[in-house]
Amino acid sequence: MSDVTTVPVGQDYDVLVGHGVSTRVAEVLPDGVARVLVVHGEPLGHLAEPVATSLRRGGLDVHLAAVPDAEAAKTIEVASDLWARMGQAGFTRSDAVVAVGGGSVTDLGGWAAAAWLRGVAVVHVPTTVLGMVDAAVGGKSGINTAEGKNLVGAFHTPAAVLCDLDHLPSLPPADLAAGLAEVVKCGFIADPRILEVVESDAAGVQDPGSPALREVIERTIAVKASVVAADLRESSLREILNYGHTLGHAVEHHEQYRMRHGEAVSIGMVFAAELAHRTGHMDEDLLGRHRYVLGLLGLPTTYARADFGDLLAALRRDKKTRGGTLRFVVLDGPAQPTRLEGPDESLLREAYAALT
Template identity: 50%
Template sequence: MTEKRTVTTIPVTSPQGDYDVTIGRDIYSGIPDALADDVQKVLIVHPPAMGARAAALRESLADRYQVLLAEVPDAENAKRVEVAAFCWQILGQADFARSDAIIGFGGGAITDLAGFVAATWLRGVSLIQLPTSVLGMVDASVGGKTGINTNEGKNLVGVFHAPTAVFADLEVLDTLPRNEILTGFAEIVKAGFIYYPEILDIIESDVAAATDPTTPEFRRVIELSIDMKARVVGEDFREAGLREILNYGHTLGHAIEHAERYQWRHGAAVAVGMMFAAELSRLAGRLGDDAVDRTRRILDSLDLPTEYPVGRWNTLLATMQRDKKTRSGMLRFIVLDDIGKPSVLTAPETALLFAAYQEIGS
């Protein structure tokens, strides 16, 4: 059954200004309504794979704005200070004013970069996010986190900068390779484990339907995931408390990405991180065996990895100790007391961490 051509709007509360996430098909015509009346210039930041679509979007906006394109590398290769400087150069040469706008048109890494550039140019210009991946739609484009990577770790340099609008057009997902859909599902699974167990039920009921962009099941898990993100960041914009739960699986996941020089997709690394967090939750006496088994079973059904080489532990531990989530030198992990009930485990013993890691070791 193909999902209907309807539009869903999810509001997001932000101290920098409230905005809407619009979900549907063929919805980019609403972009001008989301831009302020005094916008004259727009920069579209996009990866090579979105070149044709970005050119078409420029044409659709050209009668109202001066539109420039900035083609940047794909995936994590975009999140480098050299790439941000390239975008700043374009903005400077085009005399972009504080009243102008930037559009992030790509996956999660592209929206992270575009958000960082928008936050830093003239101390902040308007931003619209057009995520074109599952990961970008359910996570990266919502919430106002922006950032780039350094040699020392992922997202260590960044700014909170809320967009003025997010358009999640499901139509752009129709042609994504199957593995791109599945890696993006790691963040959807995360939303199921920490907030909306209904997501897990939908995946277990029919994984093929849940991962097909044309079905109502797919749209439902996308909407639930975005709604979860909107609720959490609406209560905690700057990650002072509740927003920490969004890091479930990310502490080890980011360390794996760094160890792999960002050749692993974010979703694959987070999948291993969630498996580790589930095992850590169990060994800490917080989570039952059934929930841990369910984690592995769901990730396996999505062809997501649940193991990582045992011999890499010392490298991963050193990276995690530099993670931005560490406080006063103490590691903090989001664990589960039950499905849908996340909590914080502060400064766990290294022996406990290693024991959990051995459970996912290959």
Template identity: 45%
Template sequence: MAGQLVVDLGERTYKIHCGSGLLPETGSYLQALDLATPCLVVSNTTVADLYWPAVEAGLREAGFQPHLALVPDGEEAKSLKVAAGLYNAALDAGIERQAAVIALGGGVVGDVAGFIAATWLRGVPLIQLPTTLLAQVDSSVGGKVAVNHPGGKNLIGAFYQPRVVLADTDALATLPPREIRAGLAEVIKYGVIADADFFAYLEEHLDQALRGDGGVLESLILRCCALKAEVVAGDEREGGRRAILNFGHTVGHAVEAVTGFNTYRHGEAVAMGMVAAARIAVQRGMFSTEETGRLVRLLERAALPVELPILDPAALRAALGHDKKIARGQLRMILPEKLGRVQITPIAVDEIMAAVGPEREAL
């Protein structure tokens, strides 16, 4: 029996289903949404080889006419060039106003497919079928869709909510250990920003999650989605509190940009970014060294990086200067006050550089 959550956004309200065996049932869930029969399924070769046959069979059995469009693996897929190819695929598939674009894959696939759904014919239904832990706990929920620009990650995008999210936990069994660890970075993030008890639960159950315990992973996914749904319902377009979901992302996105989006998994970069934010908060006297130590130890237990590599300072500074959280010329960073609570804080790039550069003090 799948767990279920509701993201309450008025007329854009949708459900998140989490559990075993959901992907073969995709057609049944789409039937309930009364969509047109053509649909465009966006995936990559790795994921499609594993799950496309079951998804296609379920869609056809439910009366849909699915068309598969493959994108490259990794952040390379999140480009305007790839988006242009997907627009052609949507045209060839006959995607009309009530025909769905379906994202079958991890966060990258969800982002680029969501961007296509948001912009094709000014918006067509989006279905999220996340197959990685990171996508199931975070990127498939909340309606942020985007492609990258050479100057920074996710600079070209929109807020566009899915019609339904189906998080099939069976897909996690096929993930490489590195992908599970990267997803756990976003899980840990939720404990820091919104739920100290959840952080303590992670400290107790991390080893089970790393071993792929289905019950623990489903609990983690549902709790993260519930926390994100609550934040998004109160601030859909990031006018205020939703920005806390970017904890770790200011430095994390900059690291990804400077390293060409292909050296680190997103969760690995976020792990480094969370430690950088904690270091800054400690230096400001607003976060304790004890709780910073708990965060670092938990990340290290998940075999996630906690220190930045040596990067070109000018490139890192430039990437920070393109952060999406800049408002009226002022960069804002999410800093922890204590486990379970963070604040949105104006900050100078110089202060961030001092905390992450080679002269930084050890924690």
């Protein structure tokens, strides 16, 4: 497969990007695997079955597990069902999980693998732009609770990530566009060439078969791989990948996860830009560029469906909060992320008012 691009994540594992790579799962599993649990979203049985077939051809004992779509998959009840399946099938520490689906499925599959016998191998086969550029890469896994998103989880490095571009044409356009929010994020925090591609060919990056989309996907994966390799456990540098996510997660929680993740992150990036502008970090041009680039993709840049007091309570539960001090990733300029700690509440309210 000469068109396959390999993006190494440090020395730990590779991300393969190309056509047809999802049937190469058996090649990237660790030696000694005998049983594999293939976890997939309920609507994606047609994508999971070829993966399962390729594994069976390799002589492996394969078990398929369909889980609810989107964020509904990320509950302790669904994870417990997966552990029950593994226990009943006799999974040992040398067996593996393969997660086929969007970011919610890879989050769940990674968490189930991390917790079973204190850690078995996992391979991610993301089927969405969001999964390919964000959720599946980096070793974060987790589920949601009533109190917020991704509050329970673990760092669990996958054995490999297989990004099959053949899965993208079946994506609804709104889902593809929402995944591009994470692409734009990486353009702002690390690789401005991504922003230039979107600005010059917004239609192309929304075409699942275009070279422009493949370029920004590969560039975004490279950004994340570089950051994750330097800081797996989010002790410092990796926090820049949360650009737009602090308010974004609060919005998702308020919307009861009925809003697409990328749409919430888009709103969160505009909020972060407004906050950065008000605290002297960001100039007017870069603030305006946020709304322009996200608007080219049809992503939301305004939001007025929540009282800020409700969102503030969720912000205080954010994973970056330390000792009650709110912390935000902001930009001093393109590809110049920094951390803003403890901004005055009045500035937060002003930034939110600008969204409405």
